[in-house]
Amino acid sequence: MSSEAPGGLILIVEDNPTNLLLTRAVLERAGYSTLPAATAAEALEQLRTTKPDLILMDIQLPGQDGLSLTRQLKSDPATAHIPVVALTAHAMDEDAERARAAGCDGFLSKPINTRTMAVELANLLGAPATRSKEAS
Ligand code: MN
Numbered sequence: 001m002s003s004e005a006p007g008g009l010i011l012i013v014e015d016n017p018t019n020l021l022l023t024r025a026v027l028e029r030a031g032y033s034t035l036p037a038a039t040a041a042e043a044l045e046q047l048r049t050t051k052p053d054l055i056l057m058d059i060q061l062p063g064q065d066g067l068s069l070t071r072q073l074k075s076d077p078a079t080a081h082i083p084v085v086a087l088t089a090h091a092m093d094e095d096a097e098r099a100r101a102a103g104c105d106g107f108l109s110k111p112i113n114t115r116t117m118a119v120e121l122a123n124l125l126g127a128p129a130t131r132s133k134e135a136s
Helices: 017-029 040-049 066-074 093-101 117-125
Strands: 009-013 033-037 054-058 084-088 106-109
Touching: 009 017, 009 040, 017 033, 017 117, 033 040, 040 066, 054 066, 054 117, 066 084, 066 093, 084 093, 093 106, 106 117
Parallel strands: 009 033, 009 054, 054 084, 084 106
Antiparallel strands: none
């Protein structure tokens, strides 16, 4: 690849096709490149050849769940440095705590907020989203 989008590359681990489409649309509009994975196995396959700048991790996945996958990635020196942002439908404090305990660097609740998601991820990446207009 000759160049990456200014916002960086985000691996989206999400088994729900509608959520995946929406998330990709929001992030690509904000200047990110995205890669999809529907399962933990697909994510691991992607990570063999690609090192994303951030991983957006649905917690509820068929088979190996997102917290288990996060623990695995954080224990592997090849992937431990990649920020992982958990996505869960249950916006409860204990879920955020469980996500942090598994090694997640951030936490977003579903349904996603299409107006603020790109900005929240940009803050986690330490760089502004390139075309975000919703700064509040
Ligand atoms: Mn899911």
